[in-house]
Amino acid sequence: MRSNAPSSIPRPLQVFVGSLVHRRVSRTLYGQGTGRLPGSEAAILREEVWENVNALIAEARKSVPGEGPFWTLGGDGPMEVDTTLFGFIVSALICEASPVSGGIVRTYPALVDYAGRIRDRRKGLAAITLLMYPLNLLDVDEHIGVYF
Template identity: 30%
Template sequence: MITLCQFPAAFNVPNPSPYCLKVETFLRLCGLDYRVKTLFDPRKGPKGKLPFIQLDGELIADSAVILRTLSERLELPLDRHLDAAGRGRALAITRLCDEHLYFLLVYFRWLEDEGWHQIKPVFFGGLPAPLKWLVPGLARSNIRKALHGQGLGRHNREEALTFAREDLQALSDLLGAAPFFGGVQPCSADAAAYGLLANLILCSLDTPLNRLAREFPALVAYCERLRDKFWA
Protein backbone atom coordinates (compact mmCIF):
# COMPACT_ATOMS: atom_id res chain seq x y z
CA MET A 1 0.00 0.00 0.00
CA ILE A 2 1.26 3.46 -0.94
CA THR A 3 0.98 6.14 1.74
CA LEU A 4 0.77 9.68 0.39
CA CYS A 5 1.78 12.36 2.88
CA GLN A 6 0.45 15.77 1.95
CA PHE A 7 -1.29 18.95 3.04
CA PRO A 8 -5.01 18.87 3.91
CA ALA A 9 -7.64 19.83 1.34
CA ALA A 10 -8.61 23.50 1.07
CA PHE A 11 -10.26 26.02 -1.22
CA ASN A 12 -12.65 23.51 -2.79
CA VAL A 13 -9.87 21.39 -4.32
CA PRO A 14 -8.48 18.09 -3.01
CA ASN A 15 -5.20 19.83 -2.25
CA PRO A 16 -4.11 23.48 -2.44
CA SER A 17 -0.59 22.37 -3.36
CA PRO A 18 -0.31 21.70 -7.10
CA TYR A 19 2.45 19.19 -6.41
CA CYS A 20 0.39 17.24 -3.87
CA LEU A 21 -2.61 17.24 -6.20
CA LYS A 22 -0.33 16.18 -9.06
CA VAL A 23 0.81 13.07 -7.19
CA GLU A 24 -2.65 12.07 -6.01
CA THR A 25 -4.08 12.58 -9.49
CA PHE A 26 -1.31 10.39 -10.89
CA LEU A 27 -2.24 7.64 -8.42
CA ARG A 28 -5.86 7.88 -9.57
CA LEU A 29 -4.98 7.94 -13.27
CA CYS A 30 -3.00 4.73 -12.72
CA GLY A 31 -5.73 3.11 -10.62
CA LEU A 32 -3.35 2.51 -7.71
CA ASP A 33 -4.48 1.80 -4.18
CA TYR A 34 -3.20 4.33 -1.67
CA ARG A 35 -3.97 6.00 1.60
CA VAL A 36 -3.47 9.62 2.60
CA LYS A 37 -1.70 10.90 5.69
CA THR A 38 -2.35 14.57 6.31
CA LEU A 39 0.54 16.72 7.49
CA PHE A 40 0.74 20.44 8.17
CA ASP A 41 4.51 20.86 8.52
CA PRO A 42 6.52 20.24 5.31
CA ARG A 43 9.70 20.06 7.39
CA LYS A 44 8.65 16.53 8.35
CA GLY A 45 9.33 15.39 4.79
CA PRO A 46 12.68 13.82 3.87
CA LYS A 47 13.52 16.84 1.70
CA GLY A 48 11.74 19.37 3.90
CA LYS A 49 8.70 19.66 1.67
CA LEU A 50 5.45 17.97 0.72
CA PRO A 51 4.34 15.68 -0.82
CA PHE A 52 6.25 12.51 -0.15
CA ILE A 53 5.20 8.88 -0.23
CA GLN A 54 6.04 5.77 1.70
CA LEU A 55 6.58 2.77 -0.57
CA ASP A 56 7.83 -0.56 0.75
CA GLY A 57 9.15 1.17 3.85
CA GLU A 58 11.04 3.80 1.84
CA LEU A 59 10.27 7.52 1.95
CA ILE A 60 10.33 9.15 -1.49
CA ALA A 61 10.05 12.93 -1.88
CA ASP A 62 9.53 15.39 -4.75
CA SER A 63 6.60 14.93 -7.12
CA ALA A 64 8.80 14.30 -10.18
CA VAL A 65 10.86 11.68 -8.35
CA ILE A 66 7.71 10.07 -6.96
CA LEU A 67 6.11 9.70 -10.39
CA ARG A 68 9.32 8.41 -11.96
CA THR A 69 9.92 5.91 -9.16
CA LEU A 70 6.37 4.58 -9.22
CA SER A 71 6.40 4.30 -13.02
CA GLU A 72 9.65 2.35 -13.05
CA ARG A 73 9.15 0.08 -10.06
CA LEU A 74 5.53 -0.77 -10.76
CA GLU A 75 5.94 -0.77 -14.55
CA LEU A 76 2.95 1.51 -14.94
CA PRO A 77 1.42 1.72 -18.43
CA LEU A 78 0.19 5.33 -18.27
CA ASP A 79 2.56 6.65 -20.96
CA ARG A 80 2.93 3.53 -23.09
CA HIS A 81 0.62 4.87 -25.79
CA LEU A 82 3.00 7.79 -26.41
CA ASP A 83 5.73 7.72 -29.04
CA ALA A 84 9.07 9.50 -28.52
CA ALA A 85 7.66 12.86 -29.61
CA GLY A 86 4.66 12.36 -27.36
CA ARG A 87 6.87 11.62 -24.39
CA GLY A 88 8.90 14.73 -25.10
CA ARG A 89 5.72 16.78 -25.36
CA ALA A 90 4.45 15.36 -22.07
CA LEU A 91 7.68 16.29 -20.34
CA ALA A 92 7.56 19.83 -21.77
CA ILE A 93 3.99 20.27 -20.51
CA THR A 94 4.97 18.98 -17.09
CA ARG A 95 7.95 21.31 -16.87
CA LEU A 96 5.86 24.30 -17.95
CA CYS A 97 3.40 23.59 -15.14
CA ASP A 98 5.94 22.61 -12.47
CA GLU A 99 8.71 25.09 -13.16
CA HIS A 100 7.02 28.24 -14.46
CA LEU A 101 3.26 28.49 -14.07
CA TYR A 102 3.54 27.12 -10.53
CA PHE A 103 5.71 30.06 -9.48
CA LEU A 104 3.17 32.48 -10.95
CA LEU A 105 0.51 30.78 -8.80
CA VAL A 106 2.76 31.35 -5.77
CA TYR A 107 3.29 34.97 -6.84
CA PHE A 108 -0.42 35.76 -6.82
CA ARG A 109 -1.13 33.81 -3.64
CA TRP A 110 1.75 35.07 -1.51
CA LEU A 111 3.12 38.33 -2.90
CA GLU A 112 -0.12 40.04 -3.91
CA ASP A 113 -2.24 41.24 -0.98
CA GLU A 114 -5.48 40.02 -2.58
CA GLY A 115 -4.31 36.42 -2.51
CA TRP A 116 -2.39 36.71 0.75
CA HIS A 117 -5.45 37.83 2.69
CA GLN A 118 -7.28 34.69 1.48
CA ILE A 119 -4.59 32.10 2.15
CA LYS A 120 -3.23 33.50 5.43
CA PRO A 121 -6.15 32.47 7.68
CA VAL A 122 -6.40 29.03 6.06
CA PHE A 123 -2.70 28.20 6.12
CA PHE A 124 -1.85 29.78 9.47
CA GLY A 125 -5.11 30.32 11.35
CA GLY A 126 -4.73 27.10 13.35
CA LEU A 127 -1.39 28.06 14.86
CA PRO A 128 -1.33 28.87 18.58
CA ALA A 129 -0.31 32.28 19.83
CA PRO A 130 2.26 33.74 19.47
CA LEU A 131 3.17 31.61 16.40
CA LYS A 132 0.12 32.74 14.43
CA TRP A 133 1.40 36.31 14.69
CA LEU A 134 5.02 35.54 13.85
CA VAL A 135 5.07 32.66 11.38
CA PRO A 136 2.89 34.11 8.56
CA GLY A 137 5.08 37.18 8.08
CA LEU A 138 8.25 35.12 8.20
CA ALA A 139 6.87 32.58 5.72
CA ARG A 140 5.75 35.32 3.35
CA SER A 141 9.15 36.98 3.55
CA ASN A 142 10.87 33.71 2.73
CA ILE A 143 8.57 33.16 -0.25
CA ARG A 144 9.25 36.68 -1.47
CA LYS A 145 13.02 36.06 -1.30
CA ALA A 146 12.67 32.70 -3.05
CA LEU A 147 10.63 34.17 -5.91
CA HIS A 148 13.08 37.04 -6.26
CA GLY A 149 15.88 34.51 -6.58
CA GLN A 150 13.86 32.43 -9.04
CA GLY A 151 13.26 35.57 -11.10
CA LEU A 152 9.49 35.97 -11.40
CA GLY A 153 9.36 37.90 -8.13
CA ARG A 154 11.26 40.72 -9.81
CA HIS A 155 8.32 41.51 -12.11
CA ASN A 156 5.26 43.66 -11.48
CA ARG A 157 1.69 42.36 -11.60
CA GLU A 158 1.06 43.11 -15.26
CA GLU A 159 4.30 41.50 -16.36
CA ALA A 160 3.52 38.41 -14.27
CA LEU A 161 0.04 38.21 -15.80
CA THR A 162 1.52 38.44 -19.29
CA PHE A 163 3.75 35.46 -18.53
CA ALA A 164 0.73 33.60 -17.15
CA ARG A 165 -1.41 34.34 -20.19
CA GLU A 166 1.32 32.98 -22.45
CA ASP A 167 1.57 29.79 -20.36
CA LEU A 168 -2.18 29.27 -20.28
CA GLN A 169 -2.54 29.93 -24.00
CA ALA A 170 0.23 27.41 -24.69
CA LEU A 171 -1.53 24.78 -22.58
CA SER A 172 -4.83 25.50 -24.31
CA ASP A 173 -3.19 25.20 -27.74
CA LEU A 174 -1.38 21.99 -26.78
CA LEU A 175 -4.60 20.45 -25.52
CA GLY A 176 -6.52 21.48 -28.62
CA ALA A 177 -9.68 19.43 -29.13
CA ALA A 178 -8.30 16.35 -27.35
CA PRO A 179 -9.92 15.30 -24.07
CA PHE A 180 -6.53 14.94 -22.35
CA PHE A 181 -2.95 16.06 -22.82
CA GLY A 182 -2.20 12.41 -23.57
CA GLY A 183 -4.75 12.49 -26.41
CA VAL A 184 -7.77 10.22 -26.17
CA GLN A 185 -6.44 8.88 -22.88
CA PRO A 186 -4.48 10.58 -20.08
CA CYS A 187 -0.72 10.51 -19.67
CA SER A 188 1.60 11.59 -16.89
CA ALA A 189 1.44 15.20 -18.08
CA ASP A 190 -2.24 15.25 -17.14
CA ALA A 191 -1.30 14.75 -13.50
CA ALA A 192 0.88 17.86 -13.52
CA ALA A 193 -1.57 19.88 -15.62
CA TYR A 194 -4.56 19.04 -13.46
CA GLY A 195 -2.63 19.62 -10.24
CA LEU A 196 -1.89 23.15 -11.39
CA LEU A 197 -4.98 24.03 -13.42
CA ALA A 198 -7.48 22.78 -10.83
CA ASN A 199 -5.78 25.12 -8.37
CA LEU A 200 -6.45 27.98 -10.75
CA ILE A 201 -9.84 27.11 -12.24
CA LEU A 202 -11.73 24.93 -9.76
CA CYS A 203 -10.14 26.46 -6.67
CA SER A 204 -12.32 28.91 -4.72
CA LEU A 205 -9.48 31.42 -4.42
CA ASP A 206 -10.13 34.67 -6.27
CA THR A 207 -6.93 36.28 -7.59
CA PRO A 208 -6.04 37.93 -10.90
CA LEU A 209 -4.41 34.67 -11.99
CA ASN A 210 -7.43 32.56 -11.04
CA ARG A 211 -9.71 34.92 -12.95
CA LEU A 212 -7.40 34.85 -15.96
CA ALA A 213 -7.28 31.04 -16.07
CA ARG A 214 -11.07 30.85 -16.08
CA GLU A 215 -11.09 32.83 -19.34
CA PHE A 216 -9.81 29.76 -21.25
CA PRO A 217 -12.87 27.60 -22.07
CA ALA A 218 -10.84 24.58 -23.20
CA LEU A 219 -8.92 24.51 -19.92
CA VAL A 220 -12.09 24.94 -17.86
CA ALA A 221 -13.73 22.05 -19.71
CA TYR A 222 -10.56 19.99 -19.28
CA CYS A 223 -10.56 20.46 -15.51
CA GLU A 224 -14.23 19.58 -15.25
CA ARG A 225 -13.76 16.51 -17.46
CA LEU A 226 -10.84 15.13 -15.49
CA ARG A 227 -12.50 15.91 -12.16
CA ASP A 228 -15.71 14.15 -13.15
CA LYS A 229 -13.88 11.09 -14.49
CA PHE A 230 -11.23 10.57 -11.82
CA TRP A 231 -12.34 12.54 -8.78
CA ALA A 232 -16.10 11.96 -8.68
Protein backbone atom coordinates (compact mmCIF):
# COMPACT_ATOMS: atom_id res chain seq x y z
CA MET A 1 0.00 0.00 0.00
CA ARG A 2 3.01 2.26 0.29
CA SER A 3 3.09 2.55 -3.49
CA ASN A 4 -0.23 4.42 -3.44
CA ALA A 5 -0.92 7.44 -1.24
CA PRO A 6 2.45 7.90 0.47
CA SER A 7 4.51 7.18 -2.66
CA SER A 8 5.56 10.82 -2.94
CA ILE A 9 7.41 10.81 0.39
CA PRO A 10 10.85 9.18 0.92
CA ARG A 11 10.89 5.46 1.75
CA PRO A 12 12.28 5.81 5.31
CA LEU A 13 9.53 8.27 6.13
CA GLN A 14 6.95 5.91 4.60
CA VAL A 15 8.06 3.17 6.99
CA PHE A 16 7.96 5.53 9.97
CA VAL A 17 4.51 6.92 9.10
CA GLY A 18 3.25 3.41 8.36
CA SER A 19 4.31 2.18 11.79
CA LEU A 20 2.62 5.17 13.45
CA VAL A 21 -0.61 4.52 11.55
CA HIS A 22 -0.47 0.79 12.32
CA ARG A 23 0.06 1.44 16.02
CA ARG A 24 -2.80 3.94 16.17
CA VAL A 25 -5.22 1.68 14.29
CA SER A 26 -4.24 -1.29 16.47
CA ARG A 27 -4.82 0.77 19.62
CA THR A 28 -8.22 1.90 18.34
CA LEU A 29 -9.27 -1.66 17.46
CA TYR A 30 -8.15 -2.86 20.87
CA GLY A 31 -10.13 -0.08 22.54
CA GLN A 32 -13.23 -1.00 20.57
CA GLY A 33 -12.86 -4.63 21.55
CA THR A 34 -12.35 -6.14 18.11
CA GLY A 35 -8.58 -6.03 18.53
CA ARG A 36 -8.90 -8.31 21.57
CA LEU A 37 -10.50 -11.15 19.63
CA PRO A 38 -8.40 -14.13 18.58
CA GLY A 39 -7.97 -14.49 14.81
CA SER A 40 -10.58 -17.24 14.49
CA GLU A 41 -13.23 -15.22 16.35
CA ALA A 42 -12.44 -12.12 14.30
CA ALA A 43 -12.91 -14.16 11.12
CA ILE A 44 -16.27 -15.45 12.35
CA LEU A 45 -17.36 -11.93 13.29
CA ARG A 46 -16.31 -10.58 9.88
CA GLU A 47 -18.29 -13.33 8.12
CA GLU A 48 -21.37 -12.74 10.30
CA VAL A 49 -21.30 -8.99 9.68
CA TRP A 50 -21.17 -9.38 5.89
CA GLU A 51 -23.83 -12.11 6.05
CA ASN A 52 -26.21 -9.79 7.91
CA VAL A 53 -25.48 -6.86 5.60
CA ASN A 54 -26.14 -9.16 2.64
CA ALA A 55 -29.50 -10.19 4.13
CA LEU A 56 -30.47 -6.52 4.51
CA ILE A 57 -29.42 -5.71 0.94
CA ALA A 58 -31.12 -8.82 -0.49
CA GLU A 59 -34.37 -7.78 1.20
CA ALA A 60 -34.08 -4.24 -0.17
CA ARG A 61 -33.39 -5.61 -3.66
CA LYS A 62 -36.66 -7.58 -3.61
CA SER A 63 -38.67 -4.38 -3.25
CA VAL A 64 -37.32 -2.74 -6.42
CA PRO A 65 -38.31 -3.99 -9.86
CA GLY A 66 -35.92 -3.63 -12.77
CA GLU A 67 -32.23 -2.98 -12.97
CA GLY A 68 -31.94 0.48 -11.42
CA PRO A 69 -30.26 1.29 -8.14
CA PHE A 70 -32.07 0.41 -4.94
CA TRP A 71 -31.54 1.85 -1.51
CA THR A 72 -30.89 -0.01 1.71
CA LEU A 73 -33.84 1.37 3.66
CA GLY A 74 -36.11 1.81 0.64
CA GLY A 75 -37.30 5.19 -0.48
CA ASP A 76 -36.72 7.19 -3.63
CA GLY A 77 -33.16 8.22 -2.95
CA PRO A 78 -30.07 7.27 -0.99
CA MET A 79 -29.47 8.01 2.66
CA GLU A 80 -26.29 8.12 4.67
CA VAL A 81 -26.47 4.36 5.22
CA ASP A 82 -26.24 3.86 1.44
CA THR A 83 -23.15 6.02 1.25
CA THR A 84 -21.56 4.10 4.10
CA LEU A 85 -22.42 0.66 2.74
CA PHE A 86 -21.34 1.57 -0.79
CA GLY A 87 -18.01 2.79 0.57
CA PHE A 88 -17.43 -0.31 2.69
CA ILE A 89 -18.38 -2.70 -0.11
CA VAL A 90 -16.22 -0.98 -2.71
CA SER A 91 -13.26 -0.66 -0.33
CA ALA A 92 -13.52 -4.36 0.55
CA LEU A 93 -13.57 -5.25 -3.14
CA ILE A 94 -10.61 -3.12 -4.18
CA CYS A 95 -8.36 -3.09 -1.10
CA GLU A 96 -5.29 -5.24 -1.68
CA ALA A 97 -4.37 -5.14 2.01
CA SER A 98 -7.35 -7.30 2.99
CA PRO A 99 -8.10 -9.87 0.29
CA VAL A 100 -10.07 -11.93 2.83
CA SER A 101 -12.79 -9.26 3.13
CA GLY A 102 -12.94 -8.86 -0.64
CA GLY A 103 -13.32 -12.60 -1.03
CA ILE A 104 -16.16 -12.68 1.49
CA VAL A 105 -17.98 -9.79 -0.20
CA ARG A 106 -17.64 -11.48 -3.60
CA THR A 107 -19.47 -14.54 -2.23
CA TYR A 108 -22.59 -12.42 -1.72
CA PRO A 109 -24.11 -11.52 -5.10
CA ALA A 110 -26.56 -9.06 -3.53
CA LEU A 111 -23.70 -6.92 -2.20
CA VAL A 112 -21.83 -6.86 -5.50
CA ASP A 113 -25.10 -6.15 -7.35
CA TYR A 114 -25.96 -3.31 -4.95
CA ALA A 115 -22.63 -1.55 -5.44
CA GLY A 116 -22.61 -2.32 -9.15
CA ARG A 117 -26.06 -0.85 -9.75
CA ILE A 118 -25.11 2.35 -7.95
CA ARG A 119 -21.86 2.55 -9.88
CA ASP A 120 -23.47 1.78 -13.25
CA ARG A 121 -26.30 4.26 -13.07
CA ARG A 122 -25.48 7.93 -13.41
CA LYS A 123 -28.53 8.82 -11.31
CA GLY A 124 -27.32 6.57 -8.50
CA LEU A 125 -23.78 7.86 -8.74
CA ALA A 126 -24.94 11.46 -8.71
CA ALA A 127 -27.08 10.81 -5.63
CA ILE A 128 -24.25 9.07 -3.79
CA THR A 129 -21.81 11.77 -4.87
CA LEU A 130 -24.06 14.48 -3.48
CA LEU A 131 -24.23 12.66 -0.16
CA MET A 132 -20.49 12.08 -0.04
CA TYR A 133 -19.41 15.42 -1.47
CA PRO A 134 -22.19 18.02 -1.17
CA LEU A 135 -20.37 20.42 -3.49
CA ASN A 136 -20.04 17.64 -6.09
CA LEU A 137 -16.35 18.42 -6.53
CA LEU A 138 -15.31 14.90 -7.46
CA ASP A 139 -16.28 12.76 -10.40
CA VAL A 140 -17.06 9.39 -8.84
CA ASP A 141 -16.36 7.48 -12.08
CA GLU A 142 -12.85 8.90 -12.22
CA HIS A 143 -12.04 7.92 -8.64
CA ILE A 144 -13.85 4.60 -8.38
CA GLY A 145 -13.68 3.29 -11.93
CA VAL A 146 -14.67 -0.26 -12.65
CA TYR A 147 -13.22 -2.50 -9.96
CA PHE A 148 -15.81 -5.22 -9.75
